[in-house]
Amino acid sequence: MWDRKYREWEYDAYGTGSWHVTEEKGLENEHVPVLLNEVLEWLNPSHGKKYIDCTLGMSGMAQQILLRSAPDGQLLGIDQDLQAIDRGEQVLKDSCDRVQLRHANYRALKELATEAGFSQVDGVVFDLGVSTPQLMQAERGFSFMKDGPLDMRMDQSSGQTAAEFLERIPEKDLANVIFEYGEERYSRRIARAIVNVRREPILTTSHLSDIIRQAVPAPYRHGRIHCSTRTFQALRIAVNRELEGLAETLQDAVSLLKVGGRLCVIAFHSLEDRIVKQTFRTLSAKPDLIVSRLVKKPVIPTLDEQRGNPRSRSAKLRIVERLPGRDEI
Numbered sequence: 001m002w003d004r005k006y007r008e009w010e011y012d013a014y015g016t017g018s019w020h021v022t023e024e025k026g027l028e029n030e031h032v033p034v035l036l037n038e039v040l041e042w043l044n045p046s047h048g049k050k051y052i053d054c055t056l057g058m059s060g061m062a063q064q065i066l067l068r069s070a071p072d073g074q075l076l077g078i079d080q081d082l083q084a085i086d087r088g089e090q091v092l093k094d095s096c097d098r099v100q101l102r103h104a105n106y107r108a109l110k111e112l113a114t115e116a117g118f119s120q121v122d123g124v125v126f127d128l129g130v131s132t133p134q135l136m137q138a139e140r141g142f143s144f145m146k147d148g149p150l151d152m153r154m155d156q157s158s159g160q161t162a163a164e165f166l167e168r169i170p171e172k173d174l175a176n177v178i179f180e181y182g183e184e185r186y187s188r189r190i191a192r193a194i195v196n197v198r199r200e201p202i203l204t205t206s207h208l209s210d211i212i213r214q215a216v217p218a219p220y221r222h223g224r225i226h227c228s229t230r231t232f233q234a235l236r237i238a239v240n241r242e243l244e245g246l247a248e249t250l251q252d253a254v255s256l257l258k259v260g261g262r263l264c265v266i267a268f269h270s271l272e273d274r275i276v277k278q279t280f281r282t283l284s285a286k287p288d289l290i291v292s293r294l295v296k297k298p299v300i301p302t303l304d305e306q307r308g309n310p311r312s313r314s315a316k317l318r319i320v321e322r323l324p325g326r327d328e329i
């Protein structure tokens, strides 16, 4: 069971607070990179070196890495969202001779890196989860605050949408997904309500949100967080298979690091962070000692950053450095 702190963290990770703020400021589509200064400090991008950004997003981090590693540092940027790659091509065009972008899932990191000539690198970054534009664009279907098609796929070129996922999944499995990935205490009631009405497909975010609202007790509808938050988070994690293969991918990332190279990972919810923490612990344990953990406790945003960018409140950064000795992991 997650402790209270973790649960609070989950709510923030879905960013309901920050949506209001960004909407007020008219910045719905802006993604402010979280813990950017801290990542740059630990990564210390320098000229002539090679870096991989496994979650390119809006290219904010990639841009800074390229700036600091000018004139000849190189970057491989990966994202499973085609919009992120298109945006990267524009934002990073001044450094296009030093950048390679790939529309792919980072689970294929090792093959992508080898093919791109990045099999020995100085730094790798993962800034996990969803970007602000993904959350804010109604047509992406992540948000219960904006009506849109119930999609939720980061990679809209493959896989099943949330609507398709809900059409087929057995009630018990659905309840487990909602409980496990959302820690929703009314997971069974919500799963039953969805199954009861799904003869007609549930095609929009507002329809799903209405079903959830009707399934939960009245006081819960007016709680501190929106009653759809946890279910939407759970579905998003399931649809994108966000936790699948993460541990293996982090090991692959470590295997690409030169001795002294660093891996920085930012997680936004406890399930993800737990995988990062355990993987780093295993890789730094005796007798293997493949990496050294550079921070015992995760780095979190300063109060200033948390105030300026509420989405950052749930972020945790962990860093490891590759040690000499083992060639193969």
Ligand SMILES: C[S@@+](CC[C@H](N)C(=O)[O-])C[C@H]1O[C@@H](n2cnc3c(N)ncnc32)[C@H](O)[C@@H]1O
Residues within 6 Å of the ligand: 031, 032, 033, 054, 055, 056, 057, 058, 059, 060, 061, 062, 078, 079, 080, 081, 084, 104, 105, 106, 107, 127, 128, 129, 130, 131, 132, 154
């Ligand atoms: C939090 S955003 C990254 C923001 C970025 N650091 C920036 O500065 O703008 C996370 C990005 O990771 C991408 N992503 C999440 N899971 C992925 C996966 N398995 N493979 C590739 N990209 C992924 C998402 O599509 C999203 O664009």
